[in-house]
Amino acid sequence: MRHLKAFHVFDIAAGSASFSEAATKLCITHGAVSKQIKILENYLAIDLFHRQGRNVRLTPEGELLKGYTVQSFQALNAGVHQLSQVNSRCLDVSCEPTLTMRWLMPRIANFYENNPNTDVRLSTAGGPVILGSSGLSLAIRRDDFELTQDYNKEPLVEEWVGPVFSPEYWQRVKGDLSMAKLIHSDTRLKAWENWFDKSKNPSLVNNATQTFAHFYFCFQAAVDGLGAAMGSYPLVVDDLKRGNLIAPFGFVLSGSNYILLSQAAAPNDDLEKSFISWIKNQFLHCVPSKEELLQLV
Numbered sequence: 001m002r003h004l005k006a007f008h009v010f011d012i013a014a015g016s017a018s019f020s021e022a023a024t025k026l027c028i029t030h031g032a033v034s035k036q037i038k039i040l041e042n043y044l045a046i047d048l049f050h051r052q053g054r055n056v057r058l059t060p061e062g063e064l065l066k067g068y069t070v071q072s073f074q075a076l077n078a079g080v081h082q083l084s085q086v087n088s089r090c091l092d093v094s095c096e097p098t099l100t101m102r103w104l105m106p107r108i109a110n111f112y113e114n115n116p117n118t119d120v121r122l123s124t125a126g127g128p129v130i131l132g133s134s135g136l137s138l139a140i141r142r143d144d145f146e147l148t149q150d151y152n153k154e155p156l157v158e159e160w161v162g163p164v165f166s167p168e169y170w171q172r173v174k175g176d177l178s179m180a181k182l183i184h185s186d187t188r189l190k191a192w193e194n195w196f197d198k199s200k201n202p203s204l205v206n207n208a209t210q211t212f213a214h215f216y217f218c219f220q221a222a223v224d225g226l227g228a229a230m231g232s233y234p235l236v237v238d239d240l241k242r243g244n245l246i247a248p249f250g251f252v253l254s255g256s257n258y259i260l261l262s263q264a265a266a267p268n269d270d271l272e273k274s275f276i277s278w279i280k281n282q283f284l285h286c287v288p289s290k291e292e293l294l295q296l297v
Helices: 004-014 019-026 030-044 060-085 097-104 108-114 167-172 191-199 215-223 233-242 270-283
Strands: 049-052 055-058 090-095 119-124 138-142 152-164 182-185 209-212 228-232 252-262
Touching: 004 019, 004 030, 004 060, 019 030, 055 060, 090 097, 090 270, 097 119, 097 215, 097 233, 108 119, 108 270, 138 270, 152 191, 152 233, 152 270, 182 191, 182 215, 191 228, 191 252, 209 215, 215 228, 215 233, 228 233, 252 270
Parallel strands: 090 119, 090 138, 182 209, 182 228
Antiparallel strands: 049 055, 138 252, 152 228, 152 252
């Protein structure tokens, strides 16, 4: 087919709010996107987009073509993915960074024990993901973003959150949250605000605060007694069991869920099936016990 590259650029642009957004997804310039769209419009002798300044929207003809390109590239990605898995014992999985480091990595050895001679290649990222063409088979995410691709989405567990302290720090503030330093993260700036709302506890506006660039650092800071962190249950469950952290206020539902994204509802690859079954079973243990749900203070 002529102008396959232009069709691909159109497919991405048709699912984006602007050519600039499409350029970011494709890692090319805005001008390169415009050029490929123009090539395709000249080839088809039709306008595919209405242009209003930097804003664009599909014409009726563009909407029609979008339906075909979406189906075509999804089928192509699925075929490439299936071919790459033939005789392969490797599986590429994307997972949120803090969940990878604090929860998945300590458990992956259990998967290898039951699936010898396999290789799960983990990469870390959050938010939107492109499966198949990027080499990724599966992605584990919190559903705090808009999912634009037609991926199979399976819920893993509802997210439970609550303040966590080192036992020593809890003693130091005499069991009084209003005396604690609240640890924040640039990647989840509203974590404390959302907990105050969900738990019906009054917000604390006069507390000292400390902000880290990444969520992962918050939990290490809490373990080290630097303050109180807002803990997502899977991310703190191991430290709770070891006694490194305590959760005296219990846990409440955050309103988000951990989800598993895949290209097909029923994958053909045996390794992918095994990993999906295993990860679902692991997440069954990511629900607080009745005792942990209770507010103890």
